[in-house]
Amino acid sequence: MSTTYLGGDQFDDHVRARLDDLKPAERQVARFMLANPNEVLFSSAGDLGAAAGTSDATVVRTAKALGYSGLPELKRHLGQTFTARTEPTVRLSAAMENLGSTGSRQIDRVMADSAERLQEMQRQLAPEAVEEAAQLLLDARMVFTWGLGLSSVCAEYAAFRLARRGLVTRHCDDTGFRLADALLPLRAEDAVLVYVPARQNRDVELILRYAEEVGAAVVLVTSQLSADLESRVRVVLPAPDSPTKFTGETLTASIVTDILAHTIAGREPDRAKATADLLTRLRADLGERK
Template identity: 35%
Template sequence: METSDRASGVLRQHFDQHRTQLSRSELAVAEYLVALPIDVLIFKSAEEIASDAGTSDATVIRTARRLGFSGLPELKRVCSRTMAKTIPTSDRLEQRFRGTGSELPKVAQQMFATAREVLTSTEEQFDEQMLSVAVSLLEGADTVWCLGMGTAEIEARHCAMALSRVGLRTRWSGASGFTLANDLLDLRASDVVVLFNAVHETPEFSMVASQMSEIGCKLILVCGVQLRALYKDKVDALLTCIGSPSKLASWTLGAIVTGDMLAYGVAVRNQPRAIETKRRLAGLRAKAERRN
């Protein structure tokens, strides 16, 4: 409970700062949110909060914004950071079980709702100019390297495959340590790196980012909000994806969509090459099927 109290203290500060700007219905929602333990709040949807507070989900969303957040998802993320840093992973899993209950249909509904929340929050962070810059960098690359740091191996592999199918030469790696160092020996200044990392700035991540600068190749970073704050002026393009503090839906969802946007952006700007690549792929698949 101590951790929940500390995490809720962040919300309390926002409440104290903005309470005079709240309408009566917004004040009721804000007081309800402040009173909730954070390990309960992160599992609450806008609809559930509205029902408990006797108001509408639109009022809940508006209240979150009046309190200084972009919306309810950001409110939950910011307030949960203390909990994420201080509670062991096994304990957080127990909290998740308590938060969702064990009725599978209800759990499924919560997971679908959280997945929509993740994608909506990622869309809210979407930067058209950054996407255009990133696509331009990819168009000019000799080889595009898609690297997945930490748990982001799947995102990197998906992006590399999507880009190769629109005509780019790609390589991907989810390696770490000496294996990653060995993979990076082939990097050239004419290459572009798409680096996926959800949250943490590890020593290895810092090493890779600095090595890109030393080699002179361009770096596109696909990351969460905390890394964005640290690296927005240190990379050539940065695209932000949002996760969920409840962990009922993955940061991977937004990162996969981002990889698809990069690939389709390259395809749209280079349609003859993309079409020819698809034809070659179809031909190779047909030959493989005949051999089987």
């Protein structure tokens, strides 16, 4: 999972250091990117090619020549630099300006951003990582789910989805001192499914440290992974974020959850079917046949 760029170099430093290695047309695109970072964030390869006086293919080649897997990864690096250097209100203003006020433009921008993120997630998501994570969750006595900030929604969704596949789950949305209480029942036979976007805080640190202490396996769903985090979890599942923030952090994380749920059902179809039958019977007792 690619999450860092040359030891944390800023985007402009990264690009300038490679200008001399580029072909003339690529250098033209790279210089345009350096001069117009906002336009790069919010434009497609075709739009950038036209603005830079080249083509969409040249834009993609430039991104790869600069060491990225493609334009989406370049945008994420640029987005990290942009976020670090600007206030949230400035970023919001830039996004709103590029979204425009017409419904058709907003639909196009949001749909394009969604598609780009999903394509990048498909590129990053290794089948063997999904399979390992699914097996860890299947083998666990109980799956403890937790998410940082808005990602708590994904963690709760995971608890429901996995429970409907026959797993014993427990969602926790506590923080601080209440999180400490919630961690007390955790055992070595359990698994921890944690949803953490690019940022990290003391709650995440506490969960990882205590899981390591008791021997519980951790599956981490994240948009950005540090070397420190990677060494402390069993499996990492990438959920790329949006450099433009046109789409929310839960988009890719919720799809990772769906992939896990389907993988688990495929491995234990009898358990999943028995659980579905039980759920149907319980709902029927309530007069809800859904």
